Amino acid sequence: MKKIGVLTSGGDAPGMNAAIRGVVRAAIGRGAAVVGYVHGYEGIICDETTPLYFHSVGGIIDRGGTILRTARSETFKTYEGRKKAIEVLNSGGVEGLVIIGGDGSLTGALKLHEEFDFPVMGVPGSIDNDIAATDFSIGFDTAVVCAMQAIDRVRDTAYSHERVFVIEVMGRHNGFIALEAGLSGGAEAVIIPEVSSSLMEICEQMKSAAERGKKSSIIIVAEGAGNAKDIAEFIQKKTNFETRYLVLGHMQRGGSPTAFDRVLALRLGATAANRLLNGFRGEMVGVEGTRLVSHPLSYVLSSSREIDPEKLLLVQTMA
């Protein structure tokens, strides 16, 4: 391959820039040119490109967000949209594509591969960490650290005022951020979409903890499992504890990536480019333990990541 493309798509995630750097410098090292598509798949359809040279990706390893911007493209979800994208890729002499994004973006990549036999390589980028066949997606660690630091701060004031705080973290369909942030922040309960929780039971636990002298509590809720305001109101009504709530929202998606996310992103980006140039296609690179792996996108997208029940139990044991 003489020229490959790279894009970021869907929700942004800290570390996407490091992944772009990994792709670009690995490909250039192999003698291939790289073009960046701006605004995800929409950028292919509109032929919105930027050439990516070795120096273009200097000074971005520490930057959150994505220099290529990102977008959600409804046109690309249609067959006609994807056909147009393939025409643009072909006319630009782009022979392969690295897609950095979440499960939606990877679904789009699989379609390019299956419908048009176009060489694609996926890189998992999502703070939610809900992509199968990899232990970690780019951005998850940074989002968890962000949430954990917020919990640490809130705990100080919760302790001083003897209050209950309900903190809502991201995770529309899953509780990976909630569970990891809850454990690392020492939360008393974690409410996630995968498991049904009894708010009454949580209230009873807080009441008996108060009798033992524990006067403040932190409850973490994933956005897909409930609304922090409603939960806080419920708790205050049932327990009479003074309760406050906080929605962390998009601050979890921004900020400088952690060392873990930077290294993960560089490794995954470089591996994706190398595998594409080695003739592999239709895969997603990932990490299992400390080992880099690559699985067919069809396998990745028909599998799911499960919450670790041992970690859930640990939240209860620690509370």
Ligand code: ADP
């Ligand atoms: P994420 O990649 O973070 O999961 P989305 O689910 O919004 O984010 O997907 C990002 C983009 O990927 C969509 O805007 C669309 O262009 C493309 N995409 C998502 N689902 C599909 C699909 N079923 N078929 C084709 N393209 C898709």
Ligand code: F6P
């Ligand atoms: O998928 C990542 C994520 O941050 C989810 O946790 C969240 O529900 C969603 O994206 C928010 O997306 P938007 O960009 O539409 O606000």
